[in-house]
Amino acid sequence: MGKDGALGQSWRNNVVRAVSHVLAFGALALVLFITLVPAHAQTIRVADVTPLTVPADLVALRAQPAIGPTLVAVAPGQQPLTPALLANYVDRQNQLRAVDVLGLQAPEELTADVLMGYIARGSIKSNSAVSAIASFTSPTARPEPDLNQHMLAAYVETSYQPMEKRVQHADAERDCLAQAIYHEARGESEAGQLAVANVIVNRARSGKFPGTLCGVIYQNADKGYHRCQFTFACDGRNDAPGERRAWARSADLAQAVYAEFALGDDVGAVPGSALYYHTTNVNPSWSNTYNAVASIGSHIFYSPN
Secondary structure, three states: OHHHHHHHHHHHHHHHHHHHHHHHHHHHHHHHHHHHOOOOOOOOOHHHOOOOOOOHHHHHHHHOOOOOOOOOOOOOOOOOOOHHHHHHHHHHHHHHHHOOOOOOOOOOOOOHHHHHHHHHOOOOOOOHHHHHHHHHHOOOOOOOOOOOHHHHHHHHHHOOOOHHHHHHHHHHHHHHHHHHHHHHHOOOOHHHHHHHHHHHHHHHHHOOOOOOHHHHHOOOHHHOOOOOOOHHHOOOOOOOOOOHHHHHHHHHHHHHHHHHHHHOOOOOOOOOOOOEEEEOOOOOHHHHHOEEEEEEOOEEEEEOO
16 A cells, blocks of 8 residues: 555554543543542431331221220210120230231241351340340240230139129128128127128138128028028028118128128138137037137137137
8 A cells, every 4th residue: 555555544543542542531530520529418308208008907907996896986984894895805906916017028047147147247245136146045034914915815704794793792792791690690799790790701711611601691591491501591481680770780790891801801800710600508519529719699609620
């Protein structure tokens, strides 16, 4: 191509070199600009934070009345407390606690690599992973709270009674005790009447007799005259009190003694071990097998050996 061809090639080479230098300089300037210009952090506004979506089943559960989905709410303080209502409350609390609000998946398998990587990101003294392992290998017993779900559910199933029934039971217990005081000791002094009532309370607490005052007083009353514990309970006569003043005394004393029985207090007229008594004008054969612990008015009181 001769001399002209050589000159053309040299000119092209010079142009390529010049362009390369320009590109290199531009790249260097861009790198310096990015490096030296300070970065600005983007501020996150509270209004831009989106809350977690509440699961539909939890929304539906919360929309139900606290007393149950099929019951109509009544004015505050007028809802009767029933076993069904308490059972519904226990079931509702269990449902609320069972909802997976965050939608968490099962955790990944804990391997040696995962554990060591987690520990490496924090100090040994304050790392929660180490603390969790220590607490798992030597767990600390946590006492159950005084009132928990299991206790409440068991109470609903076995022991709960509406207030109306509790009042009826208390009234019946006082009436039975008043009847016993009236028919067994209405001619006695207050101390003598209190001692008779004390024996009835002792029997109810002993575990050897029925656990209620009515149960003690009318034990075996349906089995005949010589099988009952208190004569008036099975003699076939009308038990309606005929002496108004004596009945009023018996009823007042029965109310006071029942309060002591319900609260677990001692009556104090005779020892808590005294379970038997008889009048002084009889001498039953069983009296020789027990210990006489008191003699008040026309009654002698005994405790088992």
